[in-house]
Amino acid sequence: MSDAEPVDSQSAEDAPEGDRRAVDDEPPTDADRDAAARGGLYALAARALTEPDEQLHEALASGALDRECRRLLDRTTLDVHPPDLTTDDDRETVCARFNDLFVLGHTTVEDRTDGTIDAEGPSVSLYESGYRPEASWNDVNLDLARVYDYFGVEVDTDRRENHDHYRLELEFAGYLCRREAAVDPDAARARLDFLDRHLAVLSEGVADALDGEPGTGYYGELAAFCRRLIAADTADLADRLEEGGDP
Template identity: 30%
Template sequence: MTNSIVTQVEVEPAINMARQSLYRFAAISLLDPRSGSWEQLDTLRTSGVLEGACAVVRGTDTAKADPLGFGELSLEYLTPEEVFKTIPANSNLLNAEYEHTFGLLVAKACPPYETEYIDGKATFQRSNALADVSGFYRAFGLKVSSQYPERHDHVVLELEFMAFLLGLERQATEEDASSERVSVCREAQKRFFREHLAWWLPAFAKLLSRENSDGFYAALAEFLSAFVAAERALMGVSAPAGPASPSSTERPEECDGCELAS
């Protein structure tokens, strides 16, 4: 067995475990705090798991995106430190910040739904995108919990699905690294990320930061902007041709003249 093969076999489980942890962290951070996310974040803050996961990804040569796409940040920003520093002191305060950011209905300033970033007049395209997301979930035997009903294109569900696929790949790799199941999981990750996350998540993060000039969600936006760039590089996904923009959002002042506001 060559050194390159040994390295690949040893490294892939570590990087995939790290990526899975980061997807779950991002999903938990964007959950409605009424679901108990503050308690989960408080536990993660002292566990050291996220710091280690970020270090693994930052230390992976193929995780460096060059060039960066619109709204993306470099690997040095892939750290949970600022997110942990800005977690509100209790769940009530986090919930207040969440409601300020997302409101009680669909947020107009930074909607957490993929299809809100598709032209509002393109109803057929929106329906197709939502159906495709739902099809991915069904193909892998998943359905949204009735306890927390949410549209299938919600950012939390899409991030959780990526974590789920990485878990399946890890399990398949442990059983037989050359199996077709491994290839199926990897292809599903790449396609789902390319078609349902990479193209709109940077714009969502930018708008999230705009709504929160400092504090928890501003720090999380920075983390997301670095994470999406790293994931794009790791999976060999090209940067989107241009920034996405929710069809209902107002023109961002700091992006005067750019496509995010168009």
């Protein structure tokens, strides 16, 4: 699985210069546009939940990412309040915030006489296993590996991310949406199971953890939005499938 690019509502040719690399083509006309839009939202969230490169920062600063998120939401039947995916900060500041929240650990000297230290991980874990005290790391990741393998999806091991990383789970949810939209209506059932057993737990954990952190910037907005999106998508899928209608 790889990063999804942030997109905007215009065609690449018509977009302003600052937005041009933040746009993408429309979905095929024969696709389920609601499912395709939900897939776009999951992909957008996965891309946004990274340390920003120049392209992502430009999409944030110009408002292209925010506009695309709202456009995609309008194409779904979900009643979800959109986030504010913009920033006035320069790229270095946003990168520093990302690393402070999600990457850098904290070390405290417990005993200055012998140098004993207490080392902790980052303030907010982006891994599902960090929010599953009832399950081992191995159990969580093996289950995800089986799910990814069943659908023929591979994790890019060069990125050194485990199967339970938030970005990967968001990308996989987006993949299941696109699969439903294009070729496989039954993928909706697989998505409901995946959201219920994995992504809902992770989104709740990350959003709650960020609620307790100061100065989260747009990452706090993004995490809260992901929690709302996943909860709404889960409830909608459950209602439709329980009624016995089309997924």
